[in-house]
Amino acid sequence: MKSNLFSRLPALVLALFSVFAQSQEAPLITITGVDDELRNNILNHLRIGGENCDTDMGRLLRLQNQVRGNTERAANALGYYKSSIAINFSPGESCWMLNIDINPGEAVMLDTVNIALDDQPIAVFNEVIDTSPLASGQQLNHGLYERLKNNLSATAVENGYFAARFVRSELNIDLVSNTADIDLLFAPGPRYLIGNIQMNNSSILSDEFVANLFQINTGDAYSNTELVRLRNNLDQSQYFSQVSINPQLSQAQNQSVPLLVNLAPRPRHAYSAGIGFTTDTGPRVRLGYENRYQTRNGHRLDTEISLSQVRLQQNVNYMMPIGRNPLRESMLYSAGVINEDNDTFESKRVELEAAYRNESTDGWLRNTFVNYQRDSYAINLDRDISHLAILGFNLSKTQADDLINPSRGWNLFTEISGATDAVISDTNFIQTIVNGKTVNSFGSRSRLLLRFDSGFTWIDDKEELPVSLRFLSGGDQSLRGYKYRSLGPTDDNGLVVGGKHMLTGSVEVDYEFRPRWRMALFTDAGNAFNEFDDVDWKQSVGVGIRWLSPIGPLRFDLAHTLNDDEGFRIHITMGPDL
Structure with missing residues (x-):
């Protein structure tokens, strides 16, 4: 019995394959005498997709008038009203065929x-x-x-x-x-206006503050685009768990459309925790707390502590929305303690900062700040304590088609800051920073990623510059192939002490070889330095692989230095490309 079954197995497989092959067959439709635009339009109008290879020739011949009418309508739609059409159904070896031959004639x-x-x-x-x-x-x-x-x-x-x-x-x-x-x-007729705004605010925020958030008033010209933009801004304000803005078109009177607005609050208190890993800092742990409604006027309080092998940071931030547009203007008061101990230096820094933040409608974020910092640091054998009161301004913007997995976009950050010994500080200096990134696609699966980081300092005595303001290179986000912050000018003993200036850059090409996976080739170059005519340029090359996770790419890079015998170094990072 068993041998009989096995003897029939090839025939059964052949029969199944034959059935499958027949199910994959389809009629062959050819259209001649026309250009691609008209050919595609005719195919879209034929409407014979329900006919399969089992349809008999008698029914197909009865479909000729329908096919002719649909073909004429497709030709008319593109301006061909004097076309001559020949239709021919014919049997084929495994399925019927249809040929439509057209002389479209002169177009209207x-x-x-x-x-x-x-x-x-x-x-x-x-x-x-x-x-x-x-x-x-x-x-x-x-x-x-x-x-x-x-x-x-x-x-x-x-x-x-x-x-x-x-x-x-x-x-x-x-x-x-x-x-x-x-x-x-x-x-067009008259343009309708925004009518009465009925706001159902179930949060603890005051109605006056919510009205300032709204940024649309009775009497404004009606615009769906502005309503959508407002809803998105309210969603992103982090005050509300749900936002709905419903125009009551059926209740419009005197060319005014009333709005019904429903706002549901988020939980007042929020706790967060996270873990991560990079080769620069090793494993890290983060704990955070936020009071989203410190006051009825939208003030927020948050605190965070993060710990890694080389860095311990504790911050407390108090945010106060201000101005006529509190979604875009705020004051931020911060206090923090940062302890860092890496292979180059040790630093224990206390910071106090007050900053005015303003975001323009085109996405530029402006930040004017006053920062006091006390830094007790040791770099190699030198120990010192610095006091600085720094005044600064920075400007930044990120623009991309997709912030998590961009195919095209850019990021720019610029800052100028300085201090004077006439006001609290131990020294005089001015420092500028310009950092930029771009992503551009070429081909269907490839991208070119460019990165540029620069910093320049003007100071009479470079030894008076505290370690927190010196530039050092090397690491995951700088020059791969080198240890974290291990590159820069050295002292008389050949030990790295950091520099006044920095120029680094990166060129990377990646290719999506399968969904959510990319391979990459890259080169990094640059260094920190004190004098423009005395730069010890460093360069590395490497390969990498990226997994496009839902929260951003996870990168695994293998880099090799070209200037030093450092061998190969692995770099693991996670986060957005811009």
Whole structure:
């Protein structure tokens, strides 16, 4: 019995394969005599997808009129009204075939094109009209004509022109002259305004503060874009767990649309914990606490402690929204203690800072700050204590198509700061920092990533610059292949002490060889230095692999130095590319 079953197995497999092969067969449809645009339009109009290889020739022949009609409509849509069409169904070896041979004839061309508003020019509608390809001398295309009408109607709804209508909407075709005229007159009507705003605020925030967050008032021009932007800003404010803004169009009166706003609070107290690892700092642990509603005016208090093998940092921050737009303006008061002990230096630093932060509508974040720091440090055999009162300003922006896995984007950070011994500080200095990153795609799966970090200091005696303000290179985010902050100018004993200036950069190419996985080639170069004519340039090259996790890429790099006999060094990091 068993041998009989095995003897039949090849036949069973062959039968199953035959059934599978038949299920994969499909009719062969060929369209000749036309360009790709018309061919694709005909394929989209045929509507015979429900017919399979089992359909008999009798039914197929009865479908000829349907196929002819759909083909004519597809040709007409692109301006071909004088086409001749030959349709031929024929049996094939395993499935039937359809050939459509067309002589499209001469296309209808646009003659007079009149597209206008019935009132004074309105920018949003003029932009739609000006970008339309419909123009005298162009080939008639019904799709473009309907798209223009749809875009005008959508723009009207988007911007609160709820009474908009077409006064005239005419497309006249003259087959004798083979021309067409378009006469389109659009009446936007009055623009509706924001009416009464009913706000259901179940958070502990005061109604006055929430009204300042809202940034839209009764009497403002209606705009869906502004309502969506406002909802996103409120979502990102971290005050609310749920935000809904509902225009009550059915209750519009006197060209005003009331709004119903529902705001649900987040929990007042939040606790967080995290663990991580990088080769610069080793394993690290983070604990945090936040009071999201320290006051009814939106003040926040948060504190965090993070611990790694080389760094212990404790911070307390108090944030106060201010100004007419508290979503974009705030004062931040901070206190922190940072203890760092790496292979180059030891530092115990206490910092106090007050900062005014402002974010513009185009995404630039401006930060003006006053910082006091006391730094007790030891670098090699030198020990010192510094006191600095630093005044500074920084500017930053990140722009990308996807912040977690960008295919195109950039980041820029610039800062200038300084201190004078006339006010608390032990020394005079000015320091500037410019850091930038870009990501650009080429091909379908490849990206080019560039990074540039620079810093320059003007000070009379470089020995008076505390270690927290000296530049050092090397590590995961600097020059891979070298230890964390191990590169820079040296003292008479050849020990690294850090420098006044720094220039480092990186060029990296990665390739997505399978979904969520990339391989990379890179080179890093640069160093910290004191004099521009005495720079000990360092360079490394390496390969890496990236896993695109839901919270950002996890990177595993193997780097080799070109200037020193450092061998290979592994670098493991996690975080966004920009």
